[in-house]
Amino acid sequence: MGKAASRLSLILVMSCLIPGLSILSAQEKWFEVPLSERIASYDIDVELDAVAHHLKATQTIYWQNPSDDTIRIIPFHLYLNAFKNTESTFYQESYGSGRFPDIAHTTEADWGWINIDKIRIGDSEDISNRLRYIHPDDDNDKDQTVIELVLPEPILPRAKTILKLNWTAKIPQIKIRTGYSKDFYLQAQWFPKIGVYEPAGMRFAKTGQWNCHQYHPTTEYYANFGNYNVSINAPANFIVGASGTRTKVDTQPNGTNTHYFHGEDIIDFTWTASPHFEVVKEEYLGIKLELLINSEYSCCTDRYLESAKYAIDYLGERLMPYPFPKLTIVVPPLHGINAGAMEYPTLVTAPGMYGFPDWLRSPEYFVIHEFVHQYFMMMVATNEFEEAWMDEGFTSYWKSRILDDAYGVKNSVIDLRWVRMGAMEFFRSRYVGMDNIHLAESTRSGWEYPNGSPRALFYSKPATWLKTLEGIVGIETMDELMKTYFDRWKFKHPCRYNFIDVVNEVVGEDMTWFFEYVLYGTGTCDYAVGSIQHLEMATTTVGIWKDSLIVKKQNLLKKYQAKVVLERLEDIQLPVDILVHFSDGTEVLEKWDGKARTHGLTYETDVRIDYVEIDPLQKIYMDINILNNSRRTEPDTRSIWAYVSSWAMRIQQVFQGVSFFI
Amino acid sequence: MKIINALKYGFKLASLNVKLWSLLYLINLLFAGLVVVPILYYLGDELAMTKATDRLIGGFDFTLFNDFLNQNPEFLRLLSTQTIIVGILFILLYIFLTGGILTRLKNMETDLHRLGNFWTGCGKYFFRLLRLSFYFALVYLSVAGLFLAVFSWSVKGGLDYFTSEAAIFYRAKICLFFYGCFALFFFMVHDYAKVLVISNNRRSVFREFWGAFKLVFKNIGTTFGLYLLLFGLFVLTSILYGMMDGVIHRMGIPSLGLFLTGQVYVLLQIGFKLMNLGSVVRIVNNVLMNK
Numbered sequence: 013m014g015k016a017a018s019r020l021s022l023i024l025v026m027s028c029l030i031p032g033l034s035i036l037s038a039q040e041k042w043f044e045v046p047l048s049e050r051i052a053s054y055d056i057d058v059e060l061d062a063v064a065h066h067l068k069a070t071q072t073i074y075w076q077n078p079s080d081d082t083i084r085i086i087p088f089h090l091y092l093n094a095f096k097n098t099e100s101t102f103y104q105e106s107y108g109s110g111r112f113p114d115i116a117h118t119t120e121a122d123w124g125w126i127n128i129d130k131i132r133i134g135d136s137e138d139i140s141n142r143l144r145y146i147h148p149d150d151d152n153d154k155d156q157t158v159i160e161l162v163l164p165e166p167i168l169p170r171a172k173t174i175l176k177l178n179w180t181a182k183i184p185q186i187k188i189r190t191g192y193s194k195d196f197y198l199q200a201q202w203f204p205k206i207g208v209y210e211p212a213g214m215r216f217a218k219t220g221q222w223n224c225h226q227y228h229p230t231t232e233y234y235a236n237f238g239n240y241n242v243s244i245n246a247p248a249n250f251i252v253g254a255s256g257t258r259t260k261v262d263t264q265p266n267g268t269n270t271h272y273f274h275g276e277d278i279i280d281f282t283w284t285a286s287p288h289f290e291v292v293k294e295e296y297l298g299i300k301l302e303l304l305i306n307s308e309y310s311c312c313t314d315r316y317l318e319s320a321k322y323a324i325d326y327l328g329e330r331l332m333p334y335p336f337p338k339l340t341i342v343v344p345p346l347h348g349i350n351a352g353a354m355e356y357p358t359l360v361t362a363p364g365m366y367g368f369p370d371w372l373r374s375p376e377y378f379v380i381h382e383f384v385h386q387y388f389m390m391m392v393a394t395n396e397f398e399e400a401w402m403d404e405g406f407t408s409y410w411k412s413r414i415l416d417d418a419y420g421v422k423n424s425v426i427d428l429r430w431v432r433m434g435a436m437e438f439f440r441s442r443y444v445g446m447d448n449i450h451l452a453e454s455t456r457s458g459w460e461y462p463n464g465s466p467r468a469l470f471y472s473k474p475a476t477w478l479k480t481l482e483g484i485v486g487i488e489t490m491d492e493l494m495k496t497y498f499d500r501w502k503f504k505h506p507c508r509y510n511f512i513d514v515v516n517e518v519v520g521e522d523m524t525w526f527f528e529y530v531l532y533g534t535g536t537c538d539y540a541v542g543s544i545q546h547l548e549m550a551t552t553t554v555g556i557w558k559d560s561l562i563v564k565k566q567n568l569l570k571k572y573q574a575k576v577v578l579e580r581l582e583d584i585q586l587p588v589d590i591l592v593h594f595s596d597g598t599e600v601l602e603k604w605d606g607k608a609r610t611h612g613l614t615y616e617t618d619v620r621i622d623y624v625e626i627d628p629l630q631k632i633y634m635d636i637n638i639l640n641n642s643r644r645t646e647p648d649t650r651s652i653w654a655y656v657s658s659w660a661m662r663i664q665q666v667f668q669g670v671s672f673f674i
Numbered sequence: 675m676k677i678i679n680a681l682k683y684g685f686k687l688a689s690l691n692v693k694l695w696s697l698l699y700l701i702n703l704l705f706a707g708l709v710v711v712p713i714l715y716y717l718g719d720e721l722a723m724t725k726a727t728d729r730l731i732g733g734f735d736f737t738l739f740n741d742f743l744n745q746n747p748e749f750l751r752l753l754s755t756q757t758i759i760v761g762i763l764f765i766l767l768y769i770f771l772t773g774g775i776l777t778r779l780k781n782m783e784t785d786l787h788r789l790g791n792f793w794t795g796c797g798k799y800f801f802r803l804l805r806l807s808f809y810f811a812l813v814y815l816s817v818a819g820l821f822l823a824v825f826s827w828s829v830k831g832g833l834d835y836f837t838s839e840a841a842i843f844y845r846a847k848i849c850l851f852f853y854g855c856f857a858l859f860f861f862m863v864h865d866y867a868k869v870l871v872i873s874n875n876r877r878s879v880f881r882e883f884w885g886a887f888k889l890v891f892k893n894i895g896t897t898f899g900l901y902l903l904l905f906g907l908f909v910l911t912s913i914l915y916g917m918m919d920g921v922i923h924r925m926g927i928p929s930l931g932l933f934l935t936g937q938v939y940v941l942l943q944i945g946f947k948l949m950n951l952g953s954v955v956r957i958v959n960n961v962l963m964n965k
Contacts, residue, residue, distance in 0.1 A: 194837065288837065308840035347833040366840045422736070429923055433736040441740040623725050638741050642725035649718045655730040656714050661936035663757075664706040667764055668943045671702070672908060672950075673861050674768045674807065 040259045042276040042337060048237030048503035050277065051078050052206050059245040059268075060285065065121070065192050067181040071203060074238070076172045079211035081220035083167040086175070087146065087160045091201035092126035094227040095184035095191070099154035101147070105459060106229045111187045111350075124184025124191065128204060131161060132176045139164060149226045149459060157227040159204075177204055186350045188229065193348035195250075196286040200356060201232060205280070208236050208395075208505070215395065215507040225397040230467075231458035233389055233396040233403070235279040237503055245270045246285050253291075253304045253340045254283035255357045275336075277503060278357035279393050284342050296321050299334055305343040309364035312375050316341050316362060319376035319418070323383040326414045330491055331387055331498045339386075341379060353378050355385030371427045373419060377435070381411045391502045399508055401454045401531075404467075405474020412436040412475060430662075436479055436633070442472035444636040450534040455508065476634045477530040480537075483631025484526070484586065485519050493518035526586075530634075535583025539606065539626045540640035542577040546620050549573055574621045576613040580606060582636070591628040595619045621645055676896045676960075677903060680953040684904075687779050687952030688945050694775065694792070698944045701771070705764045709757050720746060769807055773799030775948070776872040779955045795872070802871050806879045810864045814857060821853040862901040863890050865950065869958045889961055896957060904950045908943065915939040 058069040077083050094102030098115065106112060113122060130138045142162045147155045167173050181202065184191045190200040207224025210217040217223075223234060246252055248269045256275025263269055275281065284304065292303040292313055303316055320341060324334050336358045343364040344351045352363030360382030362375055388410070389396060389403035396403055412435035415424040423432035433441075443449070446468045452461055454469050461469070482490040497506075497514040508531065515523050529535060549571040578590065590602040596619045604611050615621070625642035627635060635641060688695070721727050721742070729735040743749060777795025828845045829836070836842055867886035871879055890897045915935070922932055 306838060308838045345837070346839045347837075366838065366843050422732075429733075429920070431734055431736075437736045437740070440737065445740065445744060625725050636741075637745060638726050638737060639721065639724045639745060644723050644725060647718070647722035648727075649714070649722045651727045651730045652714065652717045652721060655733075656710055656717065657933050659713070660706045660710040661933050661940075663709050664702050664940050665936065665943075667702055667705055667761075668940050668947075670761075670765065671698075671768050672943065672947055673864075674765060674772065 040257060040274045042257075042274075043335075047277040047335065049076075049078065050238045051076050051209075051236035053238035054203070054205075054240050054242070054281065056203055056240070056242045056281070057245075058203075058242070060197065060247075060250075062195065062197075062247050062250065062285075065183040067126075067183060067199075067202065069177075069179050069181075069203065071177040071179065073175040073177070073204075073206055074172065075175065075206055077167050077170055078209060078236075079220045080169040081209075081211065082169060083163070083209065085160050085162055085222070086167075087148075087158055087207040087222050087224035088128075088204040089157065089201065089207065089224065089227070090126050090128070090159050090204055091157055091227040091232070092124045092181050092184070092190070093156040095122075095124040095187065096156060097123065097154075099152070100157065100227075101150055101152045101155040101459075102157065102227045102229055104152070106187075109229065111229070121185050122187075124182045126179060126181040126202075126204070128159065128177055128179045130176075130178040133164070134174050134176070136164070147226055148224065149228070149457075152226075155226050158207075158224055175206075179204060186348050188350050189232070189354055190351065193345070193351070195288070196284075196345055196348040196351075198282070198284045198342070198344060198348065198351035198354075198361065200280075200282045200351075200354065201227065203281070205235060208234055210505075215505060216398075223395065223397075225457075228397070228459040230470075231397045231400050233280070233393075234398075234505075235393070237277050237279055237393065240273070240275040240278060240281045242273045242281055242283070243270050244273070244283055244285070247287075249287045250285040251287065251289035251291060251304065252283060252285045253289070253302060253342060253359065255281045255340075255359045257300070257338045275357060278336075279390060280357050282356035282359050284344075284359075284361075286345075288345070292317070297324060297328070297333070298337070299324065300338040302338065302340045303343070304340065305364065306345050308366045309343050309368075312343075312364060312368055315368075315373075315375040316343065316379050319379045320383055322418050323380045323414050326417065327384065327387055327410065331495055332391075332502065334386065335391075336386070339383070343375075353382065355382040355390065357390050358386070360385070373415070373425055373427065376419070377411075377415065377425060380414050381407060384410045384414070387498065392498060393503070393505050394507070395505065396458070398457045399455070400458050400470040401474040402506075402508065402511070404470040405454075405478065408439055408471045408475035409478040412439055412479070430658075436475070439472040439475040440479075440633060442468050443476045443634070446472075449536055449636070453532050453534055455531055473530070473634075479633040480530075480586070480631070481515070481523075481526065483629070483633055489519060529584045529586075533583065536636050537584035537586060537632060537634050538581040538636050538640070539588055539632070540579045540581055540637075541624045541626060541643035542579040542610065543575075544577075544621055544624055544643055544645050545575045546645070547573040547575070549616070570618065572615075572617055572620055574615045574617060576615075576621070576624050578604060578611040578613070578624075578626060580609050580611075581640075584634075586632050588627050588632055589629070591625040593622045593625070595622045676957070677900045680896070680900055680956045681903065681949070683956040684949035684951070684953030687782055687955070688948035690782065691778070691948060694778065695941070695944055695948065698771070698947070699941055701767065702940060702944070705760055705767075708760045708763075712756060713753060716749070716752070766804075769803050770796050770800045772803055772868060773797070773872065775951060776869055776955065779948075779952050780869075780872055780959075799872060802877070802879050803868060806864070806867055806871060806883065809879070809883055810860065810867070813860050817856050817860060818853065821849050821856070825849040858901065858905060859898065862897060863887055865901075865954045866890055866897065866958060869951070869954050873958055873962060889958070893957065893961065900953055900957070901950075904946060904953070908946050911939065911942050911946070 053074040055072040056069055058067055060067060094100045103112060128140055128143060131140045131143065132138055142164065143159050145156045146158050146160045147153055148158060186193045186198065190198060190202060207222045209220065210223050211220050212218060240256055242254065244252055244254065245264065245268050248263065248267050252271045254273045255278060256273040259272045259274050261269055261271050288306050289304040290307050290310060292305065294301045294317060301317060301320060303313060305313060320339060328334060338358050340359040342359065342361045344361055346365055349363050352361045354361045360379065362378035362382060364375065368374060384407040385403065388406040394402040415435040418424065421434045421436065424435045425438050426433040446466065451466055452469065454473060493515050496518050497511055500514060501510060512524060512527050576592065585607045588604050588606045590604055592600040592602060592613065594617065602613060623642060623644040627641055726738055729738045774792040774796035778792045781791055825845060829842045833839060863886045866889055867882045870882040870885050874882060876882065918935060919932065922935060
């Protein structure tokens with residue numbers, strides 16, 4: 013009791029002396045009232061050695077036990093160790109992906125590592141001897157991406173503690189997301205980051221537990237919110253950008269500059285440095301927009317910035333105005349493109365390429381996608397490791413809405429005269445075009461899918477079924493449920509149950525059946541018009557009426573009995589609309605609950621049916637085949653002829669062009 | 675003046691050969707039809723009963739094509755195979771026709787209206803022109819290989835060596851420009867060699883191959899100037915057509931309007947082809963007469 017208790021008391025006293033912990037160390041205040049619980053905050057001073065590609069840092073972590081449990085261990089992510097050797101889980105799961113060069117061709121530059129040299133609690137002695145690598149996700153005891161500190165003294169319920177670390181790291185060449193390429197640096201997942209302690213009742217936790225996964229190629233995010241004060245010392249000719257706002261820059265006598273950054277209520281911190289960046293600054297709705305871009309891509313400057321502004325407006329109106337005071341857009345050079353298309357708090361990376369054509373909206377596509385991540389996962393901080401669909405799926409859905417709204421539903425991604433493609437169309441095509449569309453349910457952890465992680469299950473499938481949900485409940489209800497979900501869970505850590513609860517609440521009925529199909533199931537949805545038959549009804553009636561008197565009646569008009577057979581070809585049962593169009597122009601809109609394998613419609617009418625169309629407004633966006641959703645009674649190839657005639661003309665022109673040179 | 679005279683002569687020959695013009699147009703149309711009609715029947719079989727094809731009224735529809743290809747994964751393979759076969763047949767036919775075209779253009783002054791000469795020329799010179807095309811194809815490939823090698827050497831190391839891909843693009847543009855100039859030169863020499871094959875009527879095409887080079891180099895100003903002028907006209911009409919096509923497309927004029935404009939463009943290009951060959955015939959005749 014004695015010695016241990018006195019140390020514990022010291023920690024508690026220190027904690028009490030530091031109310032708000034990280035706020036005290038803040039150099040610039042973003043929010044008067046914290047937006048999150050700020051469980052884990054960080055002060056980091058890091059030096060970049062741009063010759064040896066090394067980092068040297070001192071780091072202070074302010075952590076509060078969020079539970080009524082007594083904490084005896086603390087795990088940390090050490091994700092740079094994913095690049096340490098071929099025995100890391102990251103490497104092994106990447107095998108064959110082309111991320112790493114052949115073993116025979118690797119050089120020291122390819123690899124990276126991080127090592128905690130010292131760790132102390134408060135002002136205690138170094139206790140790095142109490143660190144041990146763990147591998148909670150697999151049997152790979154060689155993986156060093158998670159390390160656990162066995163505390164000399166437990167941390168009591170709700171208590172705060174301060175951990176002080178000294179660490180060094182070797183930066184790998186960029187394989188994916190993080191590293192360096194020539195003199196371009198993108199430092200993501202670069203510092204020891206504490207895991208998330210989930211008290212009983214939080215997400216799936218039945219009892220209090222740490223959630224700290226190894227680094228996998230497919231997933232990387234789950235962290236507590238907190239404040240960050242980071243100073244980055246880099247050569248003076250380097251332009252440095254980072255999460256958070258720059259508070260000051262100090263010029264050092266040794267030819268380096270120290271850049272100070274501050275961020276609040278964010279879950280991570282990333283920075284970039286390059287001597288070749290051009291900095292473009294704008295202010296929009298009180299948000300400082302900063303574009304770090306190499307000069308060869310400067311023709312796309314407006315495309316990056318304007319698309320960001322459009323997304324800021326769109327989500328600001330529908331979910332919440334972007335709360336952070338800054339957004340940095342980093343355009344990595346092509347040689348560092350593997351650091352592109354990533355999202356970090358208040359900083360996104362969007363790939364660039366020299367001479368990007370206007371018709372390919374790649375800059376807009378990536379800026380908007382990564383910006384939406386600021387909402388889904390940076391604010392509604394889901395666990396990407398375990399439920400990747402909750403951030404990538406939501407992001408893909410909202411990104412498609414924004415792009416299609418801004419540039420057109422049929423040409424928001426590719427906008428050539430003869431070939432065009434909208435964003436939502438693109439995601440649907442990725443989903444319905446999966447090699448094995450029944451591969452697995454979407455609820456597995458990222459690394460648990462057979463033969464690698466099918467991105468379509470995280471991105472395309474959820475985007476497609478969210479669009480379907482929008483079709484079922486209507487756009488207004490969809491917006492309302494999204495806003496409710498966002499408002500309720502922003503700056504918290506929800507799981508799928510929380511989203512389903514919000515859907516049920518806002519829609520006003522139990523929609524669990526829908527999620528059974530789209531989340532937990534592997535089935536697909538395909539409705540088809542099986543057949544349309546017309547039976548000409550007898551024009552003459554013969555029989556006995558009125559006491560055996562034989563009467564013949566001649567009908568003046570033809571009458572038809574029209575029979576329509578609708579089919580459900582796959583497993584998923586969704587309510588669908590059916591449009592029946594008659595040859596006199598009249599239309600009947602029918603409803604079908606979509607449950608039976610077949611469904612018949614019968615009409616007695618003077619005119620024939622022209623065509624029948626299931627889901628004419630394409631509300632059931634996840635129907636995997638739109639070709640069989642409708643059927644005509646007579647073949648009609650006019651639109652095919654009209655379209656193919658334009659092909660004929662192009663082919664003529666190609667032939668004639670070739671003949672000029674023969 | 676030589677260039678203008680040759681061009682005028684080429685224009686005159688082209689304008690006097692309406693039948694030839696029509697024949698070439700019909701062949702062009704026929705071969706485009708050979709590619710397209712099977713596609714039409716294929717699409718008709720698969721899609722005639724679905725209302726989804728209405729989505730094509732506004733032009734290309736990605737979702738429709740995506741689902742169609744998902745249901746008919748063999749379609750693209752069939753389409754590409756068929757296009758390649760028809761394309762090769764078209765090239766062979768054009769080589770065949772070139773003998774007739776040049777025979778007719780050469781004999782225009784004495785034999786203005788006899789089409790019989792045309793078919794005789796087609797048959798007589800086919801294999802010689804085929805051989806000549808083969809040799810020139812080797813030349814084009816060699817030149818392309820040479821420039822590819824120069825480009826590869828200039829960007830050795832790729833992004834490991836260059837700070838930015840802009841430098842690589844810059845080198846690619848330079849190489850492409852010079853390759854374009856060289857290729858254009860050899861295309862022109864090819865035209866003169868074809869005319870020499872017909873004019874000299876010798877079995878060995880090698881002599882005409884080298885003869886064309888000699889002729890072109892001796893008259894480089896006239897020959898290359900004329901070719902550049904014609905090629906410029908070809909490019910200019912293509913640009914004008916592209917702009918007009920874009921305007922028609924944006925104005926939402928029905929596809930018949932686009933189709934008819936396209937036909938006018940094709941007819942114009944056939945005219946340029948005939949003008950080009952007519953001008954070359956004139957220059958070759960002048961050179962041979964002055965020997």
